[in-house]
Amino acid sequence: MSADKPNPAVDERRRRMFAEIVGGNAMISVLAVLLALAVGGVLIAVTDEQVQSAAGRLLVDPGGFFAAVGDAVAGAYISLFQGAVFNPKRDGILQQIKPLTETLTFATPLIAAGLGVGLAFRVGLFNIGGRGQMLIAAACAGWVGFTLHLPPGIHLVAAIAAGLLGGALWGGIAGLLKARTGAHEVIVTIMLNYIAFYLVSYLLRTPVLQAPGSSNPKSPPIAETAVLPSLLGPQLNLTWGIVLALAATVFAWWLLDRSALGFRFKAVGLNPSAARVAGINVKGVYVKAMLISGALVGLAGAMQVLGPAKAGFTSGIDAGIGFDAITVALLGRSRPWGILGASLLFGAFKAGGFLMQAAEGVPIDIVLVVQSLIVLFIAAPPLIRAIFRLPDPGKIVPPIKPALTPTEVTSL
Known part of the structure; x- marks a missing residue:
C-alpha cells in the first residue's frame, strides 16, 4: 500500500x-x-x-x-x-476573592447531594428523596453536635458520621423496599420526604431537638467542637466542608470507575436482566446503592448543620438542595467530575444572582429561569444538535x- x-x-x-x-x-x-x-x-x-x-x-x-x-x-x-468569581472594585484581596468563596460555599452541599443522586442514577434508580435524607442526616448530626460533649476533632467526626449514618439509613429504606417488594423508588422516596419533614418538624417542638426555654421550632446552637472550621479565616464563610465535598467526589469516581462494586452498579444500571444472568445480585446492588447514595446526600445535610446553620437549624435546613441535586446530577450526566462542575456553576449562579439583582435591578427569578433552561436543553440533546x-x-x-x-x- x-x-x-x-x-x-x-x-x-x-x-x-x-x-x-x-x-x-x-x-x-x-x-x-x-x-x-x-x-x-x-x-x-x-x-x-x-x-x-x-x-x-x-x-x-x-x-x-x-x-x-x-x-x-x-x-x-x-x-x-x-x-x-472576582470583584476588583472591593478593597483588599480577601474581599475581592470573597465572591469565589461564596460560590464554593453554596456549591459545597450541592456537590455531596448531587453525587448521591447521580450514583443512584448510574444504578438505574431515581433517588428523589434527597430532601428527606438531608433532613434526617441534619437532625442526627445536629443532635450529636449540641448534645454530646467530646474533644475537638472527635466531636466533629462523630457528628459527620451520625449524618452519614442517618442519610444512609433513610436512603436504605427505599433500597430495601425496592429489592424486597418491588416498590417504585420514586414513590417511596417522595413519601419518605414527607415523613422526614414532619418527623423533624415534630422533634423540633420536643426536648429532643428544640432549644431549651425556646418556643420556636429551632435547635440549640452546635458546640464549637463540632463546627466545621473555617478554611481561609473568619472573614470568609468558606469552611473545610469544601474539602469533604472534593474528597466525596474522588470517592465516588473511584467507586464507580475503579472498584468491582462500581462495575456491578453500572452493569445493573445498564441492564438489570443481563446483570442477573451474569450472576450479579441485583437486589443486593439496589440496597447498597441506596445506602451509599443516602450517605452522600446525608453528608450534605451534615455540612449544612455544622457549617452555615451552626447557630441552630429548623425544618427548612435542606434549603431546596435535595431537589437542586437532581438538576445538578442531570447536568453533570451522573459523572462525579461532571457533577462537581455543575455544582460550581449553580453555586456561581446563586452567589452572583444577589449582586446582579442589587446592582442592575435584574429579578433574581431570571437566574432560576436560566438554570431551568439549562436543564431543559441538557435533557434534549437532539434540540441542541439541531440548533x-x-x-x-x-x-x-x-x-x-x-x-x-x-x-x-x-x-x-
Whole structure:
C-alpha cells in the first residue's frame, strides 16, 4: 500500500473522533449553558426599564435601542461574574476573592447531594428523596453536635458520621423496599420526604431537638467542637466542608470507575436482566446503592448543620438542595467530575444572582429561569444538535465497503 493511498479505517476513526468531540455529551452541556445564557440575556433585556424606554424610539434611534440592550445584558452578566468569581472594585484581596468563596460555599452541599443522586442514577434508580435524607442526616448530626460533649476533632467526626449514618439509613429504606417488594423508588422516596419533614418538624417542638426555654421550632446552637472550621479565616464563610465535598467526589469516581462494586452498579444500571444472568445480585446492588447514595446526600445535610446553620437549624435546613441535586446530577450526566462542575456553576449562579439583582435591578427569578433552561436543553440533546447542526456520534454508520473490481478479483 502506497503512502498516498487513503486508509478507510483511519479515516473512519478520525470521523468518529471528530463527531464525538463536536457532538458528544461534553459539548452538548457547554452549548446548553451558552444557549440558556443567551435566552437569559433576552429576558434581561425585555425586563430592563432602559431597554423598554429605548424600544419606544426604535424606529427613530435604532442604535440607541441596541446600545441599551447591550448595556443591560453586559451589565447583568458582569455583575453576575463579580458576585460569583472576582470583584476588583472591593478593597483588599480577601474581599475581592470573597465572591469565589461564596460560590464554593453554596456549591459545597450541592456537590455531596448531587453525587448521591447521580450514583443512584448510574444504578438505574431515581433517588428523589434527597430532601428527606438531608433532613434526617441534619437532625442526627445536629443532635450529636449540641448534645454530646467530646474533644475537638472527635466531636466533629462523630457528628459527620451520625449524618452519614442517618442519610444512609433513610436512603436504605427505599433500597430495601425496592429489592424486597418491588416498590417504585420514586414513590417511596417522595413519601419518605414527607415523613422526614414532619418527623423533624415534630422533634423540633420536643426536648429532643428544640432549644431549651425556646418556643420556636429551632435547635440549640452546635458546640464549637463540632463546627466545621473555617478554611481561609473568619472573614470568609468558606469552611473545610469544601474539602469533604472534593474528597466525596474522588470517592465516588473511584467507586464507580475503579472498584468491582462500581462495575456491578453500572452493569445493573445498564441492564438489570443481563446483570442477573451474569450472576450479579441485583437486589443486593439496589440496597447498597441506596445506602451509599443516602450517605452522600446525608453528608450534605451534615455540612449544612455544622457549617452555615451552626447557630441552630429548623425544618427548612435542606434549603431546596435535595431537589437542586437532581438538576445538578442531570447536568453533570451522573459523572462525579461532571457533577462537581455543575455544582460550581449553580453555586456561581446563586452567589452572583444577589449582586446582579442589587446592582442592575435584574429579578433574581431570571437566574432560576436560566438554570431551568439549562436543564431543559441538557435533557434534549437532539434540540441542541439541531440548533447548532452538530453530528450525532451514535448515528454514524460505517461506510459500506465497495465490491471488488474485476481486476482485484483476478489478482486474488
